[in-house]
Amino acid sequence: MITILFDIDGTLVRSGGAGMLAIEHVMKQMFGVREIGKVEVHGRTDNGILEELFELESLSFDEHRSEFNERYWSKLPETLGRCPGTLLPGVKELLAALQRDENVAMGILTGNSKRAAEIKLQHFEIDEYFEFGGYGDIHTNRNDVAAMARSSAEHCLAQAFEPEHLWVVGDTVNDIACARSIASKVVAVETGGGLNEKLSDAQPDVLFPTLADTAAFLEAVVGKTTSTSMETASTRTKDHNKRMR
Ligand SMILES: [Mg+2]
Structure with missing residues (x-):
């Protein structure tokens, strides 16, 4: 079984600043904050971002966490x-192709809180593809989120989980670093818009400009070429299924 953990923002979708806009709204509503501070959001967790934003206002996120989150999620x-968000190129086709492969299982590895991740995936109508995940509700360090995603996959897939066939797909150097922390291979994709980030310096196993080339992704991650060796691929699948039984 090949397990693939997808980052959300900048990898599957762009939400056009919807998250920050909602955060800004709730900060204003709850504390009268007119303008929230500027903080780095790329590759970080909701918990880390919010702790920093609250600190800038001399507030404790821990103290207000549950009320804040409820208001944020609603x-x-x-x-x-309202925001000009979009599914990134090729995402729908790629997820559909991976879903058709019974040797592939997909989950989420995101800095978003779990509920925020679900809301975003539902909004872009791709929630049906993911069976497990790691989220940024309580963790500040993305490596902890990666560990959560990996154990969620292990728990969900049980004996079908093969650690040597674990992949993370993400758009920032933090995604690459957290993948390494769980001994995962990495596909990095340059659709994120992180500032001054050179993904190639962080040495992902595979680097794509976008996820638009479904065949190239399948070949790199699943080990299939779609055009020339369909027969080989389906034979391998059958053999694999025999082993599974
Ligand atoms: Mg991202």
């Missing part, structure tokens, strides 16, 4: 509807 669907 605002997010509306800001997603």
